[in-house]
Amino acid sequence: MHSNTSNxxxxxxxxxxxxxxxYQEKILTGDRPTGQLHLGHFxxxxxxxxxxxxxxxxxxxxxxLQGLTDNGHNPHKVSTNILNVLADYLAVGIDPSKTTISLxxxxxxxxxxxxxxxxLVSVARLQxxxxxxxxxxxxxxxxxxxxxxxxxxxxxxxxxxxxxxTLVPVGDDQLPMxxxxxxxxxxxxxxxxxxxxxxxxxxxxxxxxxxxxxxKSKMSKSLGNCILLDASEKDISQAVKxxxxxxxxxxxxxxxxxxxxxxxxxxxxxxxxxxxxxxxxSQYRRGGLGDxxxxxxxxxxxxxxxxxxxxxxxxxxxxxxxxxxxxxEGSDKSQTEASAVLHRVKHAFGLTLx
Amino acid sequence: MHSNTSNxxxxxxxxxxxxxxxYQEKILTGDRPTGQLHLGHFxxxxxxxxxxxxxxxxxxxxxxLQGLTDNGHNPHKVSTNILNVLADYLAVGIDPSKTTISLxxxxxxxxxxxxxxxxLVSVARLQxxxxxxxxxxxxxxxxxxxxxxxxxxxxxxxxxxxxxxTLVPVGDDQLPMxxxxxxxxxxxxxxxxxxxxxxxxxxxxxxxxxxxxxxKSKMSKSLGNCILLDASEKDISQAVKxxxxxxxxxxxxxxxxxxxxxxxxxxxxxxxxxxxxxxxxSQYRRGGLGDxxxxxxxxxxxxxxxxxxxxxxxxxxxxxxxxxxxxxEGSDKSQTEASAVLHRVKHAFGLTLx
Numbered sequence: 292m293h294s295n296t297s298n299x300x301x302x303x304x305x306x307x308x309x310x311x312x313x314y315q316e317k318i319l320t321g322d323r324p325t326g327q328l329h330l331g332h333f334x335x336x337x338x339x340x341x342x343x344x345x346x347x348x349x350x351x352x353x354x355x356l357q358g359l360t361d362n363g364h365n366p367h368k369v370s371t372n373i374l375n376v377l378a379d380y381l382a383v384g385i386d387p388s389k390t391t392i393s394l395x396x397x398x399x400x401x402x403x404x405x406x407x408x409x410x411l412v413s414v415a416r417l418q419x420x421x422x423x424x425x426x427x428x429x430x431x432x433x434x435x436x437x438x439x440x441x442x443x444x445x446x447x448x449x450x451x452x453x454x455x456x457t458l459v460p461v462g463d464d465q466l467p468m469x470x471x472x473x474x475x476x477x478x479x480x481x482x483x484x485x486x487x488x489x490x491x492x493x494x495x496x497x498x499x500x501x502x503x504x505x506x507k508s509k510m511s512k513s514l515g516n517c518i519l520l521d522a523s524e525k526d527i528s529q530a531v532k533x534x535x536x537x538x539x540x541x542x543x544x545x546x547x548x549x550x551x552x553x554x555x556x557x558x559x560x561x562x563x564x565x566x567x568x569x570x571x572x573s574q575y576r577r578g579g580l581g582d583x584x585x586x587x588x589x590x591x592x593x594x595x596x597x598x599x600x601x602x603x604x605x606x607x608x609x610x611x612x613x614x615x616x617x618x619x620e621g622s623d624k625s626q627t628e629a630s631a632v633l634h635r636v637k638h639a640f641g642l643t644l645x
Numbered sequence: 646m647h648s649n650t651s652n653x654x655x656x657x658x659x660x661x662x663x664x665x666x667x668y669q670e671k672i673l674t675g676d677r678p679t680g681q682l683h684l685g686h687f688x689x690x691x692x693x694x695x696x697x698x699x700x701x702x703x704x705x706x707x708x709x710l711q712g713l714t715d716n717g718h719n720p721h722k723v724s725t726n727i728l729n730v731l732a733d734y735l736a737v738g739i740d741p742s743k744t745t746i747s748l749x750x751x752x753x754x755x756x757x758x759x760x761x762x763x764x765l766v767s768v769a770r771l772q773x774x775x776x777x778x779x780x781x782x783x784x785x786x787x788x789x790x791x792x793x794x795x796x797x798x799x800x801x802x803x804x805x806x807x808x809x810x811t812l813v814p815v816g817d818d819q820l821p822m823x824x825x826x827x828x829x830x831x832x833x834x835x836x837x838x839x840x841x842x843x844x845x846x847x848x849x850x851x852x853x854x855x856x857x858x859x860x861k862s863k864m865s866k867s868l869g870n871c872i873l874l875d876a877s878e879k880d881i882s883q884a885v886k887x888x889x890x891x892x893x894x895x896x897x898x899x900x901x902x903x904x905x906x907x908x909x910x911x912x913x914x915x916x917x918x919x920x921x922x923x924x925x926x927s928q929y930r931r932g933g934l935g936d937x938x939x940x941x942x943x944x945x946x947x948x949x950x951x952x953x954x955x956x957x958x959x960x961x962x963x964x965x966x967x968x969x970x971x972x973x974e975g976s977d978k979s980q981t982e983a984s985a986v987l988h989r990v991k992h993a994f995g996l997t998l999x
Contacts, residue, residue, distance in 0.1 A: 355996060356760055363764030366836065370995025396996045399753040402760045406710055406800070409793030410717030414768075417792055438771055438796050439763030445792060446760070482720065619999045641724025642709060642750045645973045 318343055318494070319456030321352030321395075324372040325362065328379035329517040330593075331501045331510045333600075334560050336460060337383045339496065343460075344389040350454045350625060351385065353377065353618070356395045356402070357446060360439040361430060374614050379520050382604035387617050395450070397622035400629035404449035407636050409442065411478045412471070417441050422467045448472040452488045453629035460494040469493045483639035488632070501560055506535030506553045521604045522597055531557075531590040536582045543581035554585050562592045672697055672848070673810030675706030675749075678726040679716065682733035683871040684947075685855045685864045687954075688914050690814060691737045693850065697814075698743040704808045704979060705739065707731065707972070710749045710756070711800060714793040715784060728968050733874050736958035741971045749804070751976035754983035758803035761990050763796065765832045766825070771795050776821045802826040806842045807983035814848040823847045837993035842986070855914055860889030860907045875958045876951055885911075885944040890936045897935035908939050916946045 320340065322328070328337065343349055353376055358369035373394060380392060395401060417423065423444060427436055439446075444467075451459055451472050459469060469491060476488040503509065503516035510517035518530045534554050540547035549555045549572045558568050571588065574580040607614060637643050674694065676682070682691065697703055707730055712723035727748060734746060749755060771777065777798060781790055793800075798821075805813055805826050813823055823845060830842040857863065857870035864871035872884045888908050894901035903909045903926045912922045925942065928934040961968065991997050 359761070359764045359994065361764075364832075364836065366994040366996075373996075373998060394998070396757075396991065397999070399757050402756040403750075403753050406756045406759065406793065407713070409796065410713045410715075410791045412792050413786075413789040414792055414795050415788050415790070432767075434769050435767040436769070437764045438766050438768055438799060439760065441768050442763065442792050442796065478718075482718065615999050637750065640713065640720040642720075642727075644727060644748070645751070645969050 316457055317348040317350070317455050318458045318460065319350050319352065319451045319454050319491075320460045321350075321354045321450070322376055323354045323358040323369075324376045325358050325368055326372055326512050327375045327519050327521070329510055329512070329519050330557075330561075331503075331517060332379070333383060333520065334498055334501045335462075335496065337380070337385070339460060339498075340380075340390065341384045344386060347458070348391075349389070350391040350393065350456070350628075351380065352393055352395050352450055352625075354395045354450070357443055360437060360443045360446075361432075363437055363439065373618070374608070374611065377614050377618055378604050378608040381607045381614075381617070382520055382600045387621060391454075391621045391624050392618060393621040393625035394618050397619070398453070398626045398629055400626055400633040401446070401449050401453055403633055404453055404629070404636060405442075405446045407640065408445045408448055408475050408479075411475055412442075412445055414441075416471075416474075417444065420444055420467050420471060422464055425464070444468055444471045445475070448475045451491050452476060453632050454625065455489050455628075455632065457489050457491050458494045459491050460496060462496060462500075466493055479636060479639060483635070487635040487639060502535075502553050502556055504530050504534045504553060506551065518593065518597070520597065521601045521608075523601070524594060524598075527593050527597060528590055531586050531593065534586065534589075536585075540575075540582060543584075544578045546578040547575045547580070547582075549575055554582070554589050558585070558589050558592065561589075561596050670811055671702040671704070671809050672812045672814065673704050673706065673805045673808050673845075674814045675704075675708045675804070676730055677708045677712040677723075678730040679712050679722055680726055680866050681729045681873050681875070683864055683866070683873045684911075684915075685857075685871060686733070687737060687874065688852055688855045689816075689850065691734070691739070693814060693852075694734075694744065695738045698740060701812070702745075703743070704745040704747065704810070704982075705734065706747055706749050706804055706979075708749045708804070711797055714791060714797045714800075715786075717791055717793065727972070728962070728965065731968050731972055732958050732962040735961045735968075735971070736874055736954045741975060745808075745975045745978050746972060747975040747979035748972050751973070752807070752980045752983055754980055754987040755800070755803050755807055757987050758807055758983070758990060759796075759800045761994060762799045762802055762829050762833075765829055765836075766796075766799055768795075770825075770828075771798065774798055774821050774825060776818060779818070798822055798825045799829070802829045805845050806830060807986050808979065809843050809982075809986065811843050811845050812848045813845050814850060816850060816854075820847055833990060833993060837989070841989040841993060856889075856907050856910055858884050858888045858907060860905065872947065872951070874951065875955045875962075877955070878948060881947050881951060882944055885940050885947065888940065888943075890939075894929075894936060898932045900932040901929045901934070901936075903929055908936070908943050912939070912943050912946065915943075915950050 320336065340349065340351065353373055355369050355373055359366060362368050377392065385392065423441065447468055448471060461469065473490045476490050479488050480486045504518065505516040508514055508516060512519065518527060522530065536552050536554050537548040555572060558571065562568050571580065571585060575585065634643065674690065694703065694705065707727055709723050709727055713720060716722050731746060739746065777795065801822055802825060815823065827844045830844050833842050834840045858872065859870040862868055862870060866873065872881060876884065890906050890908050891902040909926060912925065916922050925934065925939060929939065988997065
């Protein structure tokens with residue numbers, strides 16, 4: 292996961308660049324605060340962030356403004372989850388002394404950058420964005436797609452460039468966002484006649500997406516098919532008991548399928564003893580290992596993984612003032628960084644009179 | 646032109662409103678700084694502003710960000726004209742001690758408000774906006790309409806509401822902008838469950854649009870068919886000499902047409918002696934008044950109107966530091982005002998954690 296630093300040896304880049312001294316490979320990532328985080332996030336991104344903060348500059352943006360782009364009329368869903376998400380971050384070990392955690396709405400420079408970039412992206416280009424197209428198809432906007440939703444790739448480009456983000460952890464489906472960002476970067480650099488913004492590249496995750504406990508729908512708190520990071524012992528127990536296994540594995544002695552069997556997917560993701568999981572899989576395939584037995588093993592494992600996270604989370608969540616201090620400090624730092632980038636962009640447009 | 650204050654007596658409004666004490670009818674107006682101002686602006690808006698500043702709170706926004714929405718790749722056109730437009734304002738008598746003159750790009754709260762409002766306006770609604778539709782039709786965007794251009798009515802709503810603007814001087818063609826703003830205001834107030842934003846109404850100008858000197862195209866410095874506010878004596882003389890009159894009025898004794906005759910339109914607009922202009926019109930219609938003669942009368946009149954403006958303009962333009970001080974002070978004041986409105990909007994969305 293270490294960064295490829297080949298860009299740095301590009302002499303042309305350095306010659307033209309005015310801020311190389313402060314430059315280091317930097318990660319920009321984040322979440323829309325529309326719900327508490329769950330084990331899907333833990334596997335998909337949080338664990339990686341905990342590792343990356345040791346080797347990289349990392350900014351994690353709680354993207355409340357982006358959360359509003361499809362919740363404009365239901366802002367409560369966003370506002371009430373900001374501190375939830377922050378507590379989740381802290382609980383899993385994201386350390387504000389190593390990672391800058393900031394709040395999008397508390398960084399005015401991001402909105403300002405979005406305004407400038409909006410003039411360099413056509414409506415047709417936004418409408419062609421495959422990620423946005425897919426998302427629009429799965430949401431119930433009808434013909435009423437909010438302007439903020441169509442244009443959110445521009446806002447995302449502002450987020451990435453504002454922190455000189457060069458490495459952006461994404462899934463395959465988010466690659467068009469990176470491309471859109473780099474198009475804006477190139478246009479801006481052409482206007483500025485120097486490389487004032489950095490292109491970014493994806494840090495593709497190779498971790499497969501964790502399935503929901505029902506093995507069907509997307510994880511969602513309201514569907515009760517995910518395990519939250521503060522799940523109680525009882526929540527965990529119930530969630531594992533209800534997990535989708537192999538519907539044809541009716542008797543203990545029957546051979547069972549491991550593929551698509553949610554219990555095994557979770558065992559693979561959370562049981563650190565790989566050899567043990569392989570043994571269980573063989574046994575299950577052969578027959579002779581009951582669903583009850585593997586669920587008990589998984590439950591024990593999840594209880595062990597979640598217990599310290601839950602405890603830390605309760606501790607952090609109980610001190611709201613501390614949470615606010617953390618996000619305020621991170622946001623202030625981010626606003627300072629983003630202001631420097633904004634200044635370069637405004638200068639490119641000739642708008643630094645004072 | 647005095648404001649209709651009937652809104653103020655709406656008890657329900659006052660009961661729910663938290664900022665009535667600081668409230669006064671307020672005008673928001675402005676210009677895109679894409680060129681020096683000319684006599685068309687003088688007649689169409691500047692004279693009115695000089696009058697209104699005596700009776701109203703007035704904010705004039707130099708809308709550089711809006712100027713970029715169709716000049717993103719040619720920002721020089723915008724940036725070089727900010728101080729030109731400011732000098733034009735001062736030259737005609739707009740007084741920064743009475744009118745707040747501010748620069749859009751220097752007021753971050755405007756960009757922030759635009760982001761929030763973007764979530765409440767659909768793309769389809771923007772595409773239906775008649776003003777935007779007309780403008781798109783007359784510009785050479787092709788299929789590449791910049792996102793910032795399509796969404797500029799949202800940014801304009803931010804401008805108006807940020808200063809509690811309740812009275813917006815517009816031409817007929819701009820009425821859809823007022824409507825769009827009030828739609829956003831109502832949506833926001835519904836989310837906030839109180840009237841945190843004020844609806845605005847148009848202050849319709851009844852002054853007919855001043856024609857260009859060629860009587861055909863829109864006024865444009867590059868076409869040389871307009872008279873700038875700093876036109877030299879020679880510029881004025883040449884402009885009047887080239888003015889479109891009645892093409893069938895070939896000899897002095899021929900009867901001439903006054904309608905569509907640019908010289909007479911200008912005489913009506915700039916000669917304060919209305920009776921004298923009426924006498925000239927009768928004489929021209931009858932025959933016996935040559936184009937040379939009426940042009941000489943108009944030229945004398947314009948020389949007299951423009952001389953003091955030109956002199957004041959040169960004075961202001963020669964002190965760049967003073968210009969910057971004026972626009973900086975106005976912008977700072979505007980940012981303070983806009984921040985208060987932004988705070989209410991963020992509060993409505995639940996985003997005032999700190």
